[in-house]
Amino acid sequence: MLHSTPHRRIAIASDHAGFDMKAALAITLRDAGHDVVDLGPHDTARVDYPDYGYELATAVADDRADVGIAICGSGIGISIAVNRNPAMRCALVSDALSARLARQHNDANVIALGARLIGIDMARDCVDMFLATPFEGGRHGDRVAKLSTPPHAKDPA
């Protein structure tokens, strides 16, 4: 990883399409000294991305991890699933600029990646920027706070 970042507990989950990218990122992150909580799947059998997105959201919301990485074919489906949880701010990203803005402006605690849309080095660059970039706060803080109190979810986890 380019940036030296503080030790983190990183939850990672995918579907079958994201399995290989998940495995590769887990190695990179462990080599960089992070704790990786691999929530599965643990082989390439077909699974449903919502199940793994919900599990990842619960793991981060329950403080079993500091941040999360969610991977499916396009990143779209699993990012929707993670964001059902009002405690999650999951940013679907495909480049480091988006990953940086997700942290600076949205205080993202999860990033979603599309394993069939971007390559492993682009994914590593996104993760690196995601882990290295602080939240800017200020006016962004009020907006982020509103993401925790949606009118549609009266019973946040």
Place this chain on the structure above:
Amino acid sequence: MLHSTPHRRIAIASDHAGFDMKAALAITLRDAGHDVVDLGPHDTARVDYPDYGYELATAVADDRADVGIAICGSGIGISIAVNRNPAMRCALVSDALSARLARQHNDANVIALGARLIGIDMARDCVDMFLATPFEGGRHGDRVAKLSTPPHAKDPA
């Protein structure tokens, strides 16, 4: 628009960063014969993207529009807000392939665009593909159904 698509009622919302792109897309869509429900903002004064994302989600969930387009600087913040509503499947996209997959695999009913990350012709191409592409159903149907019943939102709108 490249594709000739059936008439739709399209809700569109943004924040101040997405105002110009929203205005330009509204013209394109009306010229193509669609009904456009412009949920604001109606000038470039600073606003909070969650307010407009929640309003867009409610408009589509209440069937005041068939589909929605959500725009902020990166697309990240407003996509998170829209997806707080379990009836929404909002895909953050920056290219037509993602927009196509969002329809084929995720039955997306909203797309989010980053007005500071992609240009207006790329945005038009995303919208065009989003409106033109049918849902594939099949195994994707079971996964999409799970997005409507998250464990985190017990009181869906």
